Amino acid sequence: MELLALFISAVFINNVILSRFLGICPFMGVSRKTSSALGMGGAVTFVMVGASLSTFAIYHLVLDKMDLQFMDLIVFILVIASFVQLTELIIKRFLPPLYRSLGIFLPLITTNCAVLFVALQNISQRFNLVETIVFAIATSAGFTLVLFLFSAIRERLDLADTPLPFKGNPIAMIVAALMALAFSGLAGLV
């Protein structure tokens, strides 16, 4: 039950984009088409779960044992960047169809602060391994959901009769604000 509550809160109530305002760069930049949004969401899911597991292991097996907990930020940044490079390398080599669909997004994820947020949150909230995995999957699911919804709205807005001063990013910002308001209404759900 607690895992379910954690999952629902990470996806809807404490959504990483609309509540915590992290990962805004891909949210604004890679959300013009639903296909790109889904590709980005898939890549973020993969990296977020993998990076969460890697950082969890390194924190508990290395940093905690050597009394170097203060180094979590710099170590996690290096681990996440290395993980993304490794993922891209493996996908290029062994999974070309997968590289075709989401490989191009991987360099964008290296600097996605949402990934670092999840890694740090796993430690600060003292999650165990299962909770870490659930939180990573839920956060990336919430990220993908919002990205997909936003891209679907933007596709329609591109065809709509928007006043000239609002075309493009201004109307996108207004839509994002309205979505954040809508999601904040889910606060009492869990």
Place this chain on the structure above:
Amino acid sequence: MEALLLIAILAGVYAGLYVLNHKTPIPKGCEDLTVSCGGCRLTSCERHPTHLMEGSKI
């Protein structure tokens, strides 16, 4: 000392993976992949469309 050693090891791992990744050839058919980025105000981002324009000095 241990902290510096750890950072050096991780930086070395990252550098090694970076070099290996860039030496790995891109699969056939994937040479012209681009992200459909509409562009925001962050022109320093390498994905910004202004970088793709000829004669761009950014």
